[in-house]
Amino acid sequence: MQHKDVIILGIETSCDDTSAAICKNDTIFSCVISGQEVHKIYGGVVPELSSRAHQQNIVPVIDKAIKNAGISIDDIDAVAFTRGPGLMGALLVGCSFAKGFALAKNIPLIEVDHLHAHVLAHFIKEQNEDQKFPSFPFLSLLVSGGNSQIIIVEDYLKMKIIGKTIDDAAGEAYDKCAKIMGLEYPGGPLIDQYAQHGNRFKFKFSKPKVAKFDYSFSGLKTSFLYFIRDRLKEDAQFIENNLFDLCASLQYTINDTLITKLLAAAKETGINQLALSGGVSANSGLRSQLTEIAEKFGYETFFTKPKYATDNAAMVAVAGYFKHKEKMFVGQDVVPYAS
Ligand code: KG4
Numbered sequence: 001m002q003h004k005d006v007i008i009l010g011i012e013t014s015c016d017d018t019s020a021a022i023c024k025n026d027t028i029f030s031c032v033i034s035g036q037e038v039h040k041i042y043g044g045v046v047p048e049l050s051s052r053a054h055q056q057n058i059v060p061v062i063d064k065a066i067k068n069a070g071i072s073i074d075d076i077d078a079v080a081f082t083r084g085p086g087l088m089g090a091l092l093v094g095c096s097f098a099k100g101f102a103l104a105k106n107i108p109l110i111e112v113d114h115l116h117a118h119v120l121a122h123f124i125k126e127q128n129e130d131q132k133f134p135s136f137p138f139l140s141l142l143v144s145g146g147n148s149q150i151i152i153v154e155d156y157l158k159m160k161i162i163g164k165t166i167d168d169a170a171g172e173a174y175d176k177c178a179k180i181m182g183l184e185y186p187g188g189p190l191i192d193q194y195a196q197h198g199n200r201f202k203f204k205f206s207k208p209k210v211a212k213f214d215y216s217f218s219g220l221k222t223s224f225l226y227f228i229r230d231r232l233k234e235d236a237q238f239i240e241n242n243l244f245d246l247c248a249s250l251q252y253t254i255n256d257t258l259i260t261k262l263l264a265a266a267k268e269t270g271i272n273q274l275a276l277s278g279g280v281s282a283n284s285g286l287r288s289q290l291t292e293i294a295e296k297f298g299y300e301t302f303f304t305k306p307k308y309a310t311d312n313a314a315m316v317a318v319a320g321y322f323k324h325k326e327k328m329f330v331g332q333d334v335v336p337y338a339s
Contacts, residue, residue, distance in 0.1 A: 006077045006324055009101070010317025011062070013094030014086025014114045015145070016045045018057035019313035022069035022076075026321050027125040030068035031307075031314040032061050043185045044175070051089030058097050065313070076107065078329075080320025083111035084337035085146070091336035099332055108329040110320040118142050118277045119153055120322065121304040121315035134275045134302045141262045143286075144278035144311075145171035145186070148215045148258070150265045153275070156322040162269075163213025163261060170280045173217035173254055177224045181239050181246065191247045192283050198248030200285075203227075205253045213265045220253065248285075255286045259293060266299060275302040282309040 005024055012019040016039055021031040036053045039045045066073055081098035084091055102109035119140045123133055140151040140159075148170045150163035168176070171188055178187015206223055208216040231238040239246065262274060274294060280286065287303055294301045308314055323329075 006321065007071060007075050008110075008317045008320045008324065009062070009065070009076045009079045010112075010313040010315075010320055011058075011079065011081040011094045011098050012114075012117075012311055012313040012316045013054045013058065013090050014082045014084070015090060015311060016050050016053075017311040018054050018061050018093075019311065019316075020058075020062040020065035021313035021317040022065050022071060023124075023314065023317040023321060026123055026318050027127055028314045028317070029071070029127070030065045031312055032065045032068065033312055034061050040184055043179050045087070045185075047087045047089055050087055051093060054090050054093035058093055062097070073105075076105065078102075078108040078110055078320065078324050080110040080112050080316050080323070082114050082117065082316055083334065084114065085339045086114055086336070088336060088338045091338070095334070095336045099334070103332060108324070109332070109334065110323050110328065111330045111334055112316045112319045112323070115142060115147060115149070116159070117315040117319040118144065119151060119159060119275075120156065120319040121277050121308045121312075122275050122302055123156070123322075124304070124308055124314050124318050132302070134273045137271055138273035138275050138302070139262065139266055139269065139271045140275045140277060141258060141281070142278045143170045143258060143276070143280035145169060145175065147278065148217070148280075150213045150262060152269060152271065157326065157328075162265060163215065165215040165217060166210060167216050167218040168221060170215070170217060170254055170258060171278070173221055174251075174280065176221045177250055180221075180225050180228055181243065186279075188280060188283065191251055192285065194244050194247035195251040195285055196248075198244030198246070200248040200252035202242070202245035203249035205250065207253060207257050213261050215257065215261060217254070217257075220257075224250065251283065251285045252289075255283065255289050258286065259290055262290075263293065263297070263299075272298065273300045273302065277304045277309060279310040282306040
């Protein structure tokens with residue numbers, strides 16, 4: 001059966017990015033992201049400041065997304081928003097706006113799970129671009145600031161988590177180790193940048209041993225802290241003198257851990273398509289390390305564009321489209337969930 005075209009407004013406010021996007025079916029027409037500089041000096045996201053910034057940003061960001069898409073507010077057929085997981089105060093801003101908008105325009109309201117949206121980011125279609133999409137089933141490695149999961153994706157709306165972190169997420173490992181080296185938040189992109197000039201085999205850090213397809217990164221963070229502390233006793237300039245090699249070695253350890261489990265999952269499930277999403281999937285070392293290994297073993301790899309790897313509303317709008325097709329709407333009594 002042919003579906004009528006639908007235009008969806010997507011809203012994402014789960015953490016420290018206020019984002020709005022417009023899609024027509026699964027094709028994206030605009031995506032506006034407003035980051036929050038205010039957290040940098042604190043070395044991490046401050047929830048109360050995040051909610052306040054979302055309050056300030058939400059109307060201008062949505063207004064810009066509608067204008068950039070070249071549509072009128074009356075063209076919007078449905079509104080999709082991130083319901084959770086995330087920071088409660090931050091989620092409430094997007095959820096309340098979406099509810100008010102849906103009520104005022106008398107259009108359907110669609111709730112989207114943040115992690116589900118990260119996985120569906122692989123299906124964001126660009127206008128006038130030839131793209132390659134994974135086919136079902138595929139294995140998704142979702143690696144962000146709050147999550148590290150291996151998921152069997154059976155369909156747009158059917159997924160099964162087969163591995164996850166038992167403590168810190170991969171993004172947290174990047175950010176916390178960056179903080180130990182005195183780098184700004186979020187440290188992941190900086191480590192990526194510095195690692196490109198370093199020797200990944202210069203320092204060896206122990207890799208976590210956890211059952212099956214689960215991850216653990218808190219031990220690595222602690223051993224990195226002790227390692228740096230001990231070296232600084234011998235040489236006060238140790239970090240400055242070895243920054244590139246430290247970043248390269250740390251990045252290699254985190255990425256190797258991620259890839260080893262993903263390949264083990266691929267072997268056991270017999271699934272040969274591997275798709276990476278979430279903020280950490282923007283890491284250039286992770287992309288090249290996985291591509292190299294995947295070629296050797298005959299796996300096909302898929303990476304979301306870096307702009308859709310980190311938090312964005314395009315993935316929420318497109319996830320909203322797949323739920324709209326199934327008429328999965330929610331009522332005005334919907335509330336966000338933090339975890
Ligand atoms: O997906 P995301 O924007 O937010 C969450 O839903 O958590 O991911 C943010 C995380 C942060 O930990 C950030 O340091 C990390 O993604 N990140 C990176 C890179 N870009 C973002 N980590 C390593 N290398 C990068 N290039």
